[in-house]
Amino acid sequence: MNQPVIIAEETPPISRSAEQHTLLSHDNSELFYRYWPAIQSTNSQRAIVMFHRGHEHGGRMSHLVDELQLPDTAFFAWDARGLGQSSGARGHAKSFATLVKDIDCFIRHITEAHGFKTDQIIVLGQSVGAVMLTTWVHDYAPEIRGMVLAAPAFDIKLYIPFARQMISMRQKLGGIFTVNSYVKASQLTHDPDRIRSYNADPLITRPIASNLLLDLYAAGERSVKDAHAINTPTLTLVSGSDWVVRKQPQYEFAARLGSSNKRLIELPGFFHDTLGELNREQALTEIRQFTSELFDTPRHQPDLRQSDQQGQGYQHYKSLATAETGLKQTYWQLLQKMVGLGAQLSEGYRLGKETGFDSGSTLDYVYRNQPQGKNWLGRQIDRVYLNSIxxxxxxxxxxxxxxxxxxxxxxxxxxxxxxxxxxxxxxxxxxxxxxxxxxxxxxxxxxxxxxxxxxxxxxxxxxxxxxxxxxxxxxxxxxxxxxxxxxxxxxxxxxxxxxxxxxxxxxxxxxxxxxxxxxxxxxxxxxxxxxxxxxxxxxxxxxxxxxxxxxxxxxxxxxxxxxxxxxxxxxxxxxxxxxxxxxxxxxxxxxxxx
Missing domain, CATH: 3.40.50.150 (Vaccinia Virus protein VP39)
Structure with a gap:
């Protein structure tokens, strides 16, 4: 790894000094992070772990350590892989899931290296960082205290028509490439100091790999659609005049969220850099109140063991066990007939029809992953079958x-x-x-x-x-x-x-x-x-x-x-x-x- 570039932290100067550390993630990639110990003690330890926007780094969140006015709380802020002072090709990662796994490793590292328990941690993310957090909380179910999401990038505004489809097609044809951010600093915030620091920051990385951008869209859609599976207390902050991401998915996410403790606040006139806006004290007041309430009360862990009898997931399961009628029934019956036709040519479909698509025999066939069929067409059908997600x-x-x-x-x-x-x-x-x-x-x-x-x-x-x-x-x-x-x-x-x-x-x-x-x-x-x-x-x-x-x-x-x-x-x-x-x-x- 090259020697890290050290730059001044955000202005105005913070009174707490940041310790600089690194950790080795799941694939031995070195990740850089900052740590601000608490300056007042309480009966229990408290920590807020911050995750920055895309293209940026943890240093651009350092102003929050003092501005949130939580002297009894420790703060952490990482540089995601491929950004800031962390290792990796600039703007690249194997997949969005790699970054989410990095979060899991980072939180585990904090508990082991700094002595915090998982339930003493609140996570805070902006934009892409917020989507990484919702994906992590959904997929890994960590027993954290809560999370704060600022302008989560569930759906980025790409102003060129069919831009997402074109990116996908180009990647399929030519492999992964980079997409440069079109966003100017003046579209992120009204704060002139933040605009100047953004433009002068040598660690800002404008390119993002095409696979990460496409994965981000998919993860955002999944987080919104399956938000009922998330039970973590959550505060969602919506920037009212956001040029970068759409607001509607943020509202849908908050409405579907499975947590009994959830809040959504829209901040009129705010641009995308919610926590770096000129009037950000409005947002910080909401965060301060929310996090203090979570830390001051015992953590509530909902009992999920009855989810086989109640809840949105159960209701969806019951609806799938009920036969469709009308046009939907006709549509599904047509697909069933197509599977029957496929079974006459494709070995995978034939095996599934005979033994069950969830049988051990089918599973063993899927593991072997060698398309088989009666002729060339059968093998092609089988190849598509085996390549399903x-x-x-x-x-x-x-x-x-x-x-x-x-x-x-x-x-x-x-x-x-x-x-x-x-x-x-x-x-x-x-x-x-x-x-x-x-x-x-x-x-x-x-x-x-x-x-x-x-x-x-x-x-x-x-x-x-x-x-x-x-x-x-x-x-x-x-x-x-x-x-x-x-x-x-x-x-x-x-x-x-x-x-x-x-x-x-x-x-x-x-x-x-x-x-x-x-x-x-x-x-x-x-x-x-x-x-x-x-x-x-x-x-x-x-x-x-x-x-x-x-x-x-x-x-x-x-x-x-x-x-x-x-x-x-x-x-x-x-x-x-x-x-x-x-x-x-x-x-x-x-x-x-x-």
């Missing part, structure tokens, strides 16, 4: 499973514990066998279970073919039978449940299964579990595809990550870390038995 997410989930399985094995070995693995619903077992294939000598035992005879037979053959039958076995078993799961032998130090709980809406089934796993795994052992907090094709799947369960429609209820984590915690496991795909569909988490 849901199946791409499934294959990325497999990679995340392999990563966390190996991480758990490493940790067990570091703790001098035996590596005894059990998977209670392994399907054909491909993902776990692929994960341990390079390190078979590190495994003491592996027990794979599944309810389906077909899966047990195929999985047993896979064990033999890979030479793992000498330390492994495949048995039939019910993953929801608490006593059966609790009695598995040998006693596991690593339990895995992947792709199972997503297929069942009833939380009582999960509670029985997780209780059995808690009985089986002793303190210090690990649990790896998956979840599906959101799916862009949820209605399509429910109306068109069939399940392995008696060939009924495949109707899924998406569980928020918070709901899933609460069920795991109830059983006696403490979540350690999480991975999730860039579309926010499938998460993989690891938790330790307390």
């Amino acid at each position: 849901g199946w791409r997410g499934i294959r990325l989930r497999k990679l995340h499973l392999e990563q966390l399985i190996n991480q758990a094995i490493d940790q067990l070995q570091a703790n001098q514990q035996p590596v005894r693995i059990v998977d209670i619903a392994a399907g054909h077992g491909r993902y776990i066998l692929d994960a341990i294939a390079p390190r078979k000598d590190d495994i003491d035992s592996i027990l794979l279970r599944d309810f389906s005879d077909i899966n047990v037979t195929a999985g047993s053959q896979a064990l033999i073919q890979r030479g793992m039958d000498r330390f492994g076995s495949f048995q039939q078993g019910d993953a929801f039978d608490q006593a059966s799961v609790a009695a598995v032998q040998p006693e596991p130090s690593l339990a895995i449940v992947s792709g199972l709980y997503e297929l069942f809406s009833d939380n009582s089934l999960l509670q029985s299964s997780l209780a059995g796993l808690a009985d089986a795994v002793k303190p210090g052992g690990y649990l790896i579990y998956t979840n599906q907090p959101w799916h862009p094709q949820q209605e399509l799947i429910a109306r068109v595809l069939s399940s392995h369960q008696s060939n009924q429609p495949w109707v899924m209820r998406c569980r928020s990550q918070g709901e899933m984590d609460q069920l795991v915690a109830e059983a006696g496991f403490e979540k350690c870390t999480q991975l999730i795909d860039q579309w926010g569909i499938f998460s993989v988490s690891i938790a330790q038995r307390r």
